[in-house]
Amino acid sequence: MPLSKLRGKVLTDTNPDLVCHDLTKDFDAFRAVDHVSFEVPQGSFFSILGPSGCGKTTLLRMIAGFQSPTSGDLRIKGKSMIGVPPNKRPVSMVFQHLALFPTMNIGDNVGFGLRQRGVARSEITRRVGEVLDRVGLPGVSSRRINQLSGGQKQRVAIARCMVLEPDVLLLDEPLGALDLKLREHMKVELKSLQAAFNTTFVYITHDQSEALVMSDNVAVMNHGRFEQIGAPHDVYHEPKTAFVAGFVGEANKIDAKVSSVNGAMLTLTSDTGTQMKVAAAGADLSAGQGAQVFLRPEAIELSKSRDQFDGDRNISQCTVSSVLFNGANSSVIVRDAGGHLISVAMPQTGSFADLRVGDEVFTAWHPNKARCYLAAKG
């Protein structure tokens, strides 16, 4: 599939399903959600990614209606949801532990919402059967919840929401309880279910790979604020803040001081005295300021001799400190002249398969591969 097709819809949709405007939530003195604004276009997969305690669950619970915002507006399909109780909102939620009703069989679980709406019994049976077909679980209506596997429970939980044809489906880290293999599998499956139902999904997670793989757009959240909203590709390759650069994906963080500015090219000196050049167009740094440099392990090239690199790059001589073999994600941790430990992705060509602890290597990286931010004060 071409990449552009996977990217999905852009943020500038004229008729977004979900709009949050300046949403704030205070708990006594603690501000859990701090002036958050975003829009989610119809039929797109929107992820909110953040560490635990960043306020993402509070945000989701406000959208679902279990908590009311202190200030700000929340609109679904153009209608304000302030003061609307959760059972009157056109949203459904897949809970972290799924919250399937253990006292009911699967058919009754999925049909619960329809029963509340007073839909006729025969109609409920038909629609429950249909939605279970669509999630790939035909004919399980009369089974008990505990007869299902983890992945099947997940699909029942989604079917229970989708049978109500909600405008927005909220998912609260539903993959957290699954084992790794199944989680990888469910990522793909969730994405294809979303495409099949063409419903707007709002997904919260602390797992960056879940967010990057499934989403059309990712919002990175920290301390109640959105640090960046954008396509997964942009969030990964062009992080706007130091937090995003450090949180999304692996990155080497180097504390440094700006020693000179030449147009967009900065020259920095790390706290251990290593000189480096970084192309940072928008960083707005001046000489003498403290900075943080973020460098992806895969942006660093590895070589056994200095000769093969040209002069533009930051080259340094390092000693191998440890080799971490992890199949395609293998990496090498090297120690540079200043004593800094730097993680470098192992080239997949196999040419470094014989690398051992203590070997001398050269690392090189292009100035425009690193990201540079003003160091946080204090």
Add this chain to the structure above:
Amino acid sequence: MTSDASKLGFYLLLAPILLWLIVLIILPHIGLFVVSISEKVGPREFETGFGNYGTFFGEPLYWRTFARTAIMSIAATALTLILGFPIAYYIAKLTRGRTKTTLFLMCMIPFWVSELVRTFGWMILLRETGVISTTLQRLGLINGPVELLYNDAAIMVGLVYTSILFMVVPLVTTLDSLDDSLIEAGYDLGGTSTSIMREIVIPHAMPGIVSGCIVVFMLSLGNYLTPILLGGKDSLWFTGMIYTQFITRFNWELGSALGFLLLALSSAIVFLGLKLSKQSLSDTMGRT
């Protein structure tokens, strides 16, 4: 050998409960049953037969009291459930941490005092010269003193009061185990408070409801003190009748028969209750 040692340990641990069951429950009941099927034909002369049971069915006072005791106990159980459920729901679902412990403890505290003293407390409140009567007179709501004791309502109050803890405790335990997100999921899927209570909370709490009801029903049916003290001499409680046969009339044969009938009645009603609520005894008792 370890298996022999662990076997010995198992039997040693089992011994007290077996002793309790055999010596204090099974043996007395066998004795009681033997006495109940002995008919007195003359001084110190007995014949085996079901004549004592026949006496019960022949005398309307006996079986009417029997039926009245059963119906009043069922009513007391229902009332305890209606009063206990909101209390348990509040403690289990709407409070947290310290408040929860305090409220739970406040339910327990009255039970540190003997049942006799608690019942006398109710008598102080309800009697003609009691707290409620005098207060109402002072407020000018009634003209003369009013007797609130010695009627069925007073018995009912006493029964509910003595047994409500045994309803609240199993209910709190089962409601505590209900995940809050299930209730939230119910609201999220469009449920109302009523439908969530009916479809999610009550089915989940069913084992607790049934075990609470069994305990409260048994306690009420077998209660002697409360009906006698609060109901007076006209209380007509079946345990009172058994007492009379044993102690006043010295008719152990009839008393034993009546005791056995009470046992049969409580077993039958509990069995019926379990069948109606589609619960099994091991489930409900195992959960709490």
